[in-house]
Amino acid sequence: MGFSAMLDFMNKDSFSIEMKVRDYECDMQGIVNNAIYQNYLEHARHEFLHSAGLSFAELTSRGVIVVVIRAELDYRQALRSGDDFRVSVSVRQVSRLKIVFDQQIIKLSGGEPVLEAQITATSLNERGRPYFPEELKALL
Amino acid sequence: MGFSAMLDFMNKDSFSIEMKVRDYECDMQGIVNNAIYQNYLEHARHEFLHSAGLSFAELTSRGVIVVVIRAELDYRQALRSGDDFRVSVSVRQVSRLKIVFDQQIIKLSGGEPVLEAQITATSLNERGRPYFPEELKALL
Amino acid sequence: MGFSAMLDFMNKDSFSIEMKVRDYECDMQGIVNNAIYQNYLEHARHEFLHSAGLSFAELTSRGVIVVVIRAELDYRQALRSGDDFRVSVSVRQVSRLKIVFDQQIIKLSGGEPVLEAQITATSLNERGRPYFPEELKALL
Amino acid sequence: MGFSAMLDFMNKDSFSIEMKVRDYECDMQGIVNNAIYQNYLEHARHEFLHSAGLSFAELTSRGVIVVVIRAELDYRQALRSGDDFRVSVSVRQVSRLKIVFDQQIIKLSGGEPVLEAQITATSLNERGRPYFPEELKALL
Numbered sequence: 001m002g003f004s005a006m007l008d009f010m011n012k013d014s015f016s017i018e019m020k021v022r023d024y025e026c027d028m029q030g031i032v033n034n035a036i037y038q039n040y041l042e043h044a045r046h047e048f049l050h051s052a053g054l055s056f057a058e059l060t061s062r063g064v065i066v067v068v069i070r071a072e073l074d075y076r077q078a079l080r081s082g083d084d085f086r087v088s089v090s091v092r093q094v095s096r097l098k099i100v101f102d103q104q105i106i107k108l109s110g111g112e113p114v115l116e117a118q119i120t121a122t123s124l125n126e127r128g129r130p131y132f133p134e135e136l137k138a139l140l
Numbered sequence: 141m142g143f144s145a146m147l148d149f150m151n152k153d154s155f156s157i158e159m160k161v162r163d164y165e166c167d168m169q170g171i172v173n174n175a176i177y178q179n180y181l182e183h184a185r186h187e188f189l190h191s192a193g194l195s196f197a198e199l200t201s202r203g204v205i206v207v208v209i210r211a212e213l214d215y216r217q218a219l220r221s222g223d224d225f226r227v228s229v230s231v232r233q234v235s236r237l238k239i240v241f242d243q244q245i246i247k248l249s250g251g252e253p254v255l256e257a258q259i260t261a262t263s264l265n266e267r268g269r270p271y272f273p274e275e276l277k278a279l280l
Numbered sequence: 281m282g283f284s285a286m287l288d289f290m291n292k293d294s295f296s297i298e299m300k301v302r303d304y305e306c307d308m309q310g311i312v313n314n315a316i317y318q319n320y321l322e323h324a325r326h327e328f329l330h331s332a333g334l335s336f337a338e339l340t341s342r343g344v345i346v347v348v349i350r351a352e353l354d355y356r357q358a359l360r361s362g363d364d365f366r367v368s369v370s371v372r373q374v375s376r377l378k379i380v381f382d383q384q385i386i387k388l389s390g391g392e393p394v395l396e397a398q399i400t401a402t403s404l405n406e407r408g409r410p411y412f413p414e415e416l417k418a419l420l
Numbered sequence: 421m422g423f424s425a426m427l428d429f430m431n432k433d434s435f436s437i438e439m440k441v442r443d444y445e446c447d448m449q450g451i452v453n454n455a456i457y458q459n460y461l462e463h464a465r466h467e468f469l470h471s472a473g474l475s476f477a478e479l480t481s482r483g484v485i486v487v488v489i490r491a492e493l494d495y496r497q498a499l500r501s502g503d504d505f506r507v508s509v510s511v512r513q514v515s516r517l518k519i520v521f522d523q524q525i526i527k528l529s530g531g532e533p534v535l536e537a538q539i540t541a542t543s544l545n546e547r548g549r550p551y552f553p554e555e556l557k558a559l560l
Contacts, residue, residue: 022179022182022183022186023182023183023186023196023197023307023308024179024182024183024307024313024315026197026307026308027303027304027306027307027308028303028306028307028308028310028361028477028480029480029485029487030197030201030308033304033462034458034462034488034491035304035455035456035458035459035462036455038454038455038458039162039164039455042162042163042164042453042454042455043162043163043164046162046163050222055221055222056163056221057163057166057170057220057221057222057448060448060449061170065449067449067495067498068454068495069494069495070492070493070494070495071454071491071492071493071495072490072491072492072493073490073491073492073493074489074490075487075488075489075490075491078487080197081195081196081197081308082190082195082197163447163448164447164453164455166447166448167443167444167446167447167448168337168340168443168446168447168448168450168501169340169345169347170448173322173444174318174322174348174351175315175316175318175319175322175444176315178314178315178318179315182313182314182315197308200308200309205309207309207355207358208314208355209354209355210352210353210354210355211314211351211352211353211355212350212351212352212353213350213351213352213353214349214350215347215348215349215350215351218347221448302459302462302463302466303462303463303466303476303477304459304462304463306477310477310481319442319444322442322443322444323442323443323444326442326443330502335501335502336443336501337443337446337450337500337501337502341450360477361475361476361477362470362475362477
């Protein structure tokens with residue numbers, strides 16, 4: 001997806017939250033460590049669940065285990081100390097048991113792309129077998 | 141410090157920021173992991189520095205290394221998924237080379253105390269010797 | 281406790297594990313971030329539990345919630361990329377419901393002290409009330 | 421890559437290290453959080469650099485900034501408290517400026533696959549422009 005397509009996408013109807021880099025998230029290169037972006041993406045997905053009336057903690061406590069089975073992350077530009085950014089989320093069902101979260105991170109000042117990601121998830125029942133819980137239909 | 145004293149203190153003139161628990165900060169007990177509170181406290185201290193015109197990243201890049209030499213943390217009550225909270229910071233100089241940050245965390249709903257901390261810091265020059273940088277006087 | 285007293289102590293009969301700094305644990309100052317030391321200490325305590333036949337995960341799943349209520353950490357010297365170190369643990373009961381873990385971190389090369397800590401813990405039953413579970417007696 | 425192909429691959433000549441899950445790496449589902457696997461992978465890559473006489477910290481301090489530009493992670497099975505696992509790394513050059521690290525995680529008991537990843541990296545010079553530093557040729 002090109003940059004203008006991405007802006008279109010983000011302006012339309014995806015869910016998004018604003019966050020700010022915290023210094024402990026930066027590593028010895030002075031930039032946000034690679035792994036931290038998965039934290040940002042997860043937090044945005046869980047806030048997206050909340051916006052649809054779903055709590056990840058409550059789902060977990062009821063035995064609905066939503067798991068990531070694949071993550072693709074394209075790092076466009078590093079975030080640094082103090083940067084403000086927006087993380088967007090939209091979701092689509094790609095098979096009977098799988099959903100994909102399309103996510104972007106952009107810097108608030110300038111709107112530069114920071115990261116694009118596709119996160120594929122499914123649910124496991126108590127015996128560890130994949131299924132598609134009723135609850136997740138609220139997202140689609 | 142008792143609870144009402146703490147409220148007085150927080151209402152008066154300390155710096156504070158609001159944050160929200162992110163699910164990846166919770167451990168298998170379903171509560172925020174002990175170590176994460178130090179992340180919260182550090183982020184609040186660095187935002188406090190910003191409020192005084194100081195950037196931790198910029199200080200670091202100029203060779204002004206501010207280090208924690210002692211931390212005392214009293215955990216009053218655990219934070220859980222989705223909790224909103226406030227982290228406050230005030231500072232006092234306790235010796236020629238040392239400052240102490242007094243910090244509290246309270247839950248936004250109900251104002252219950254979550255954690256109280258005293259974080260002692262000093263600065264090291266390029267040879268690793270303690271000194272008190274001019275810049276930090278802006279905090280006092 | 282002075283340095284030679286500490287060495288005596290560590291040589292005698294405390295439990296300890298060896299670990300190595302991982303680069304993602306270092307922050308923009310190029311040293312291990314303050315909060316990470318609490319991770320190291322927790323991991324050593326949980327390995328100590330294992331050495332006494334106790335699993336933190338299993339305790340948690342059975343509803344035995346062991347919580348830290350106070351942490352005192354004295355930072356003597358920073359760890360850096362690649363440093364090997366030893367984390368020791370010993371435990372003592374300080375009241376009917378509280379135990380204290382005395383912990384030290386020393387660098388393997390040279391034996392220099394890195395951190396000393398006293399971590400006070402108790403247990404909460406299902407109603408969130410402190411109690412002293414039978415299981416923890418195995419530690420004492 | 422199928423499972424038997426993966427075993428062949430790991431038995432042959434890739435670099436690998438053994439690690440153990442630490443409880444603070446587990447989230448409220450009781451399994452290692454998604455983002456933590458990127459920590460494991462990074463640590464294995466940096467140990468791989470060491471095995472070739474390269475230190476990430478030293479490269480960084482000399483201004484050789486190696487950055488991840490794409491990560492693909494396939495999660496096969498979750499790690500849990502106490503699990504021992506092996507992380508392997510091999511590297512190949514895929515274009516004039518890019519290298520790919522092929523990485524796998526398997527459980528030590530049973531050898532079950534946990535995660536497969538392809539991590540694409542490049543280097544940035546002081547002006548933020550990609551280049552291929554002499555030093556990285558030691559890896560190939």
